[in-house]
Amino acid sequence: MATNEGKNAQGAGGPRHSGPEIDKATGQSTTGHEWDGIKELNTPLPRWWLWVFYACTIYALVYVVLYPAIPLIKTGTTGLLGWHSRSAVARELSEVEAARAGVMEKIRTMPLEEIAADPDLSDTAFRAGQSAFKVNCVQCHGSGAEGGFGYANLNDDDWIWGGTLEDIHTTIQHGIRYDQDPETRISEMPAFGRDGLLDQTQIAQVTQYVLSLSGLPHDAAEAEAGSPLFAENCAVCHGENGEGQQMLGAPTLNDAVWLYSADPKQIASQINNPKHGVMPAWAGRLDEGTIKQLTIYVHGLGGGVAAEQVSAN
DSSP: OHHHHHHHHHHHHSOOOOSOOBOTTTOOBEEEEEETTEEEEOOOOOHHHHHHHHHHHHHHHHHHHHSOOOBOSSSBOOOTTOOOHHHHHHHHHHHHHHHTHHHHHHHHHSOHHHHHHSHHHHHHHHHHHHHHHHHHTHHHHOTTSOOBTTBOOSSSSOOSSOOSHHHHHHHHHHOBSOTTOTTOBOOOOOOTTTTTSSOHHHHHHHHHHHHHHTTOOOOHHHHHHHHHHHHHHTHHHHOTTSOOBTTTTBOOOSSSOOSSOOOHHHHHHHHHSOOOOOBOOOBTTBOHHHHHHHHHHHHTTTTOOOHHHHHHO
16 A cells, blocks of 8 residues: 555656746747757747738739749740730830820921921930930940941031931931942042052151141141142042031041041051941831931931031031
8 A cells, every 4th residue: 555655646746747848048938849959949920920921822822823924835824814914015015106106207207307496396306316326326326426436426516428407317318338228328538558549658748747637746847748648639528628528428637526546547547548437228227207316316416517507608
């Protein structure tokens, strides 16, 4: 009896584990898991976070069912609604085109001078031309139309082929030395050195004379010797004083604007064996309305010449 009572008493007073174990350091209950003596605290996620997670999961499942979502080998799931982002963009673009169709038709059919005289129409054409310029012209003329080595700066008032609206329009339409357009603008400067028209000494003298025309540092004696050579070989296109001739596409030589460079070596190289740049004809690539928009934009950059100004000159 005593033995049994003792056993019962020991069993009654022995260690018991009722409920989760409490971590002494934090007072937080544990999960009962243990790794290398490290016990995991039981810290469940906040209730609000769980509800947000469940809501997002349900939303994602609904989206997958209704909209295109899962890519397959050659296509993808279309969704029950049949909606597609491409068709949505196409619809929006069609709506924009329809809304501005009247204005674009005016730009396409009206004379350039009348477009330029209408402030609202001119502003619309300028902005549309700016967008067209960024797509088609910045590769050569730069994002700001500032040009570069061999590419004309369209911001200044130096124009090789003329800066009126009609001049710019013709240049954009038919290009420069573009052999695929029979109406392209063509000017060919002779290769005075390569073809033996002038020797290297004479080319050096003409180079110094050209430098003198624009007031750049030069050798006065060499320039004096180059003056008659310039008159005999160059003035017929570039003018007696280097003022250029837009009708012939001969650039001005008596100012500070240079298509290639004002470096004497570069000038001599151009006289010896000239570079002839090519600009593509945009007629056929762009519609007439877009070409007119580009014309208005380029003319409005700051260097455009008014028709009456040309007439007065």
